[in-house]
Amino acid sequence: MLSKRLFVYIILAFCALISITYWWKLSQPVTIVDTPNDHLSCVSYSPFHKPGQTPLDGNITISEKQIEADLTALAQSFDCVRTYSVLEGVDKVPGIAQKLGMKVLLGVWIGAKQSRNEKELAIAIDLANHYPSVIRAVIVGNEVLLRTEQSPKQVSAYVERVKAAVPAGVPVTYADVWEFWLRYQKDLLDSVSFATVHILPYWEDDPIGIDDAVGHVSYIYKHVKDELKGKEVLIGETGWPSYGRQRQEAEPSLVNQARFIREFALRAEVEKIPYNVVEAFDQPWKRTSEGAVGGYWGLYTADGISKFPFRGPVPEAPFWSKIAYGAMFAFFGLFAINQWRQRKLDGASLSALLAISISGGGAWVAFFRDMVMTNRMMLEWASTGLFALLLIIATWVLGNTLASWCSTGNPPPSFASASQMARWLRRKDQSFEGSSLLLSALRFVFLFGAALACVLLVFDLRSQDFPVALFSVPVVGLALLAWIKGKPEADLEEIVLAGWIGFAGLWTAIAEHIVLVRGEPWRWASDINPHALEWALLCVLLAASVLGPIFVELLTGKRQNA
Amino acid sequence: MKFNPFPWLLILTILSLSWWARNHFVEAQEVAIFCQEGGQGFPCKLRELVEKIFIQSGIGYFVLLLGLVSTVTRSGLVGLLAGIVGVASLILHGGNHAALDSAALGFLLGVLTLAREQFDEYRA
Numbered sequence: 081m082l083s084k085r086l087f088v089y090i091i092l093a094f095c096a097l098i099s100i101t102y103w104w105k106l107s108q109p110v111t112i113v114d115t116p117n118d119h120l121s122c123v124s125y126s127p128f129h130k131p132g133q134t135p136l137d138g139n140i141t142i143s144e145k146q147i148e149a150d151l152t153a154l155a156q157s158f159d160c161v162r163t164y165s166v167l168e169g170v171d172k173v174p175g176i177a178q179k180l181g182m183k184v185l186l187g188v189w190i191g192a193k194q195s196r197n198e199k200e201l202a203i204a205i206d207l208a209n210h211y212p213s214v215i216r217a218v219i220v221g222n223e224v225l226l227r228t229e230q231s232p233k234q235v236s237a238y239v240e241r242v243k244a245a246v247p248a249g250v251p252v253t254y255a256d257v258w259e260f261w262l263r264y265q266k267d268l269l270d271s272v273s274f275a276t277v278h279i280l281p282y283w284e285d286d287p288i289g290i291d292d293a294v295g296h297v298s299y300i301y302k303h304v305k306d307e308l309k310g311k312e313v314l315i316g317e318t319g320w321p322s323y324g325r326q327r328q329e330a331e332p333s334l335v336n337q338a339r340f341i342r343e344f345a346l347r348a349e350v351e352k353i354p355y356n357v358v359e360a361f362d363q364p365w366k367r368t369s370e371g372a373v374g375g376y377w378g379l380y381t382a383d384g385i386s387k388f389p390f391r392g393p394v395p396e397a398p399f400w401s402k403i404a405y406g407a408m409f410a411f412f413g414l415f416a417i418n419q420w421r422q423r424k425l426d427g428a429s430l431s432a433l434l435a436i437s438i439s440g441g442g443a444w445v446a447f448f449r450d451m452v453m454t455n456r457m458m459l460e461w462a463s464t465g466l467f468a469l470l471l472i473i474a475t476w477v478l479g480n481t482l483a484s485w486c487s488t489g490n491p492p493p494s495f496a497s498a499s500q501m502a503r504w505l506r507r508k509d510q511s512f513e514g515s516s517l518l519l520s521a522l523r524f525v526f527l528f529g530a531a532l533a534c535v536l537l538v539f540d541l542r543s544q545d546f547p548v549a550l551f552s553v554p555v556v557g558l559a560l561l562a563w564i565k566g567k568p569e570a571d572l573e574e575i576v577l578a579g580w581i582g583f584a585g586l587w588t589a590i591a592e593h594i595v596l597v598r599g600e601p602w603r604w605a606s607d608i609n610p611h612a613l614e615w616a617l618l619c620v621l622l623a624a625s626v627l628g629p630i631f632v633e634l635l636t637g638k639r640q641n642a
Numbered sequence: 643m644k645f646n647p648f649p650w651l652l653i654l655t656i657l658s659l660s661w662w663a664r665n666h667f668v669e670a671q672e673v674a675i676f677c678q679e680g681g682q683g684f685p686c687k688l689r690e691l692v693e694k695i696f697i698q699s700g701i702g703y704f705v706l707l708l709g710l711v712s713t714v715t716r717s718g719l720v721g722l723l724a725g726i727v728g729v730a731s732l733i734l735h736g737g738n739h740a741a742l743d744s745a746a747l748g749f750l751l752g753v754l755t756l757a758r759e760q761f762d763e764y765r766a
Contacts, residue, residue: 228674369737499758528750535746539732543739572761573754 085486088560092435092482095556099408099442107401109393110335115345118390122185123154124317124359125161127170129382134365135168142169148176153384154360155180162316162356164222165189166203167196174211183216185316185356187255190221190238192229201242208246217251218242219276219316225260232267239271255316257283258304259598265308276316277304280358281340282330282373285597289329289607290336293320294343301353312354318344319358322387323453324373325545328592329607332373335396338388341379345390364456371543372454400449408441415479429487433479439553440475446549447471454545467529467550474522478557481519485564492561496520497571519561524574526554530622531577534584537615541591546615555622562625568633570626578626585619588612645764649718649756653725660733668692668734696734702741702748705731709748709755718759724752 127142127150128135147169154161162185163173177184188204190197201220208215220239224230230238235254243252251273258277261268269275279297281288288296297318305313320340321332341357348355362382366374380386388394415433419425451464481492493516496504501520503509512520530551536544562569570578592612593605667673667685677686695701708724711717728749735742 228671228678231675231678234678368739371739532746532750535732535750536742539746540735540742543737572758576754576757 084564085489088482088486088564089432089435091556091560092432092439095552096435096438099404099439102446103401103404103442106397107395109395110339111393112335112339113342113346114392115342115390116349118157120158120341120345120357120390121348121354122160122162122183122356123158123379124356125150125154125163125173126359126361126363128168128365129361129363129378129384131364135165136365136368140168144169144172144176147172150361150384151176151180151182153380155182157379157390158360159183160185160216160356161360162219163187166200166207171203171207174207174214178211178214182214184211184214185217185219186215187219187222188238188242190224190230190235191227197238201238205242205245208242208250212247212250215250217253217273217276217314218246219253219255222255223257223260223278224254225256225264232264236267236271239268243271243273253314258300261304262307269308269311272311274312274314275304275308276314277301278317278358279315280317280319282321282327282332286595286605287327287330290320290331290339293330293340294347297344298347298351298353315353315355317358318355319377321373321376322378323376325371325543326609326611327542328595328605328609332376333396334387335394337379338394342390367454367456372450372545373543376453397449400445403448404442404445406441407445408438411441411444411475411479412437414476415483418480419483424484424487426487429483432483432486436475436479436482436553436557439556440471440479443549443553444468444471444475450545450547450549470522470525471550471553473518474526474554474557477518477522478554478561481515482557482560492564493519494565495523495562495569497569498524498573499571522554523558526551526558527574527577527581527622527626530555530581530619531584534581534588534619537588538584538591541588546611548611548614548618551618551622552614555618555625559621559625562629566629566632568629570630574626575630578623581619582623582627585616585623588619589616646760649722649725649760652722653729653753656726657729657733660730663688663692664733668736692734693736696731696741697736697738699738699740699744701727701731702735702738702744705748705752706744707748709751712755713751716755716759718756721752721755721759724748725756728752 126135127133127147128140130146133140133142151161151173160183161173161177163170164187166186166188174184174186186204186207188200190200204218208218220242221230221235224235225232239252239254246252253272253274253276254268255276255278258279261275261277279300281293281296297315301313301315320337322334322337324332326332344355344357347353357379359377359379361380361384362375362378364375364382378387412434415437416425416430419429419433447468451461451468455461455464484490485492493513496512496516497520500509500512501517501524504512504517533547537546589612592609595603595605667688673685673689677689705724705728708720708727712721712724728745731741731745732749735745
């Protein structure tokens with residue numbers, strides 16, 4: 081009993097230590113290299129950053145006033161902007177850029193729809209003839225081959241058409257990821273004035289960590305130049321996301337984004353690499369197709385606030401750290417008042433509750449931060465809000481149950497299975513107490529939620545986030561309770577869900593570390609993704625909390641029969 | 643009553659077929675270019691069909707509905723349907739997250755109902 085209690089204390093203290101270290105680290109300023117000057121070369125500009133704006137809408141028109149305000153802000157730090165389309169009001173960009181003394185890499189959106197392509201081409205040709213001194217180049221098509229919306233020959237034909245229709249001094253190019261440029265160079269190279277390649281270390285088939293990211297971009301740039309037989313090459317997109325899912329060793333973070341941009345600007349200056357960074361403003365609409373990370377490539381937030389300066393140290397999230405400390409304090413205060421009112425407050429329960437408050441408060445704020453960063457629609461707010469509420473209830477119920485056990489040693493309430501709860505709902509079985517039912521309902525909800533997260537991760541590993549913040553406290557609490565009780569309390573639904581969670585957690589951790597590059601044999605990733613391993617550990621713990629006691633009983637039964 | 647593996651084998655077969663179709667026709671660059679350049683035949687028809695059915699949010703909501711119906715009515719057959727259409731949607735969703743999220747929920751509800759029905763029959 082005493083050793084069990086000591087073990088529980090050690091686990092609770094360890095979780096609290098992880099929580100406090102995590103938030104302390106996010107508040108510390110990190111020293112990184114400064115940019116060589118206050119101006120960067122060029123930046124991708126898409127004006128769809130305000131609430132509800134998306135180019136996927138088709139009917140939206142961005143006002144001239146918004147574009148002027150955006151470009152006025154960008155003119156402080158950039159000499160040029162790259163656009164992606166000339167529809168939805170973006171055709172106003174060259175005129176405004178001319179007033180502000182900026183240049184434009186004018187993008188023409190080429191997609192699968194022929195009628196829209198024709199509209200884009202006609203307007204772009206008109207703009208190039210009207211603003212030849214502002215337009216640095218016309219980019220006919222962006223990642224069209226990657227999206228398989230046109231064939232290389234068709235793209236080449238579009239480029240030739242534009243080339244023939246714009247003034248001789250305006251270069252015409254096509255932009256795609258560097259692998260596709262190399263793959264289809266024979267169809268494209270003769271038609272373009274120069275090649276525009278995208279080099280994004282985060283999105284590589286073998287993602288590159290921040291330590292090697294700038295070196296990788298420089299290496300690929302030289303490699304592409306060699307392969308394209310001396311043709312001029314522009315890096316049309318390079319950058320780093322400030323938030324989102326970690327891919328192998330490539331971790332999105334504000335500090336990493338600042339580090340990449342500053343180090344790259346320095347390298348580009350030294351090596352004379354022409355470039356455009358992606359992108360000016362965060363684009364919330366991109367979260368729909370690329371996952372949360374898609375919306376966080378901007379150097380400015382969606383509200384137009386600069387994310388980091390070009391000089392000096394950068395902290396990751398000092399504001400959120402303060403909120404986390406506040407939540408820890410609030411949890412502890414509420415727990416202590418509750419225990420005091422029930423006359424259960426003693427040293428044993430208080431120390432357990434302190435540790436649970438630090439872990440629970442930290443996890444809740446981490447989840448709330450995820451909500452703020454990833455939610456876009458009311459439906460998302462409603463569903464994640466429900467889980468945020470469940471996380472508070474889980475921390476409260478599991479915390480009080482564990483603290484009570486630490487203090488008195490009385491056995492915690494038993495878990496009812498889903499089928500028993502269904503019978504209780506149909507009033508066929510009323511033998512369970514309220515506290516037991518609440519614990520059981522929480523266990524089922526978190527088991528089902530984890531199983532659902534596992535389905536999404538197994539089938540869409542590339543863009544799903546690992547929901548570690550949401551599940552960490554409930555999983556550790558449920559696992560500790562199951563271990564304290566040490567008896568099987570599960571029916572078919574719990575067993576099936578737990579089995580799937582255990583399998584899928586391990587599968588995800590393994591799949592995350594396999595590198596698949598076209599034309600090469602598979603290989604293991606050179607570094608680990610700690611988020612994937614944390615998720616796998618949580619999955620195994622949750623599965624073990626259900627299946628562990630069953631296995632132990634089966635083994636004990638066999639031994640006794642023998 | 644013996645355990646009936648047929649529904650589970652059916653779901654696994656649909657999973658394998660969907661995977662095969664995705665890798666060989668839907669996402670294959672060569673097939674995409676062939677079809678873009680006006681090519682005809684089975685691969686292009688299949689690509690078109692997948693785009694029409696699975697890269698739409700509607701299919702996800704349909705799977706969710708099947709999953710909910712199977713849970714409420716406790717029908718293993720509807721659960722099996724949710725499992726079959728769900729697993730195909732999970733693989734062929736083509737980046738449509740509304741379809742993916744709702745298909746995942748419907749799929750999970752469906753297979754849980756199917757497992758419960760089989761277990762109850764086995765126990766009986």
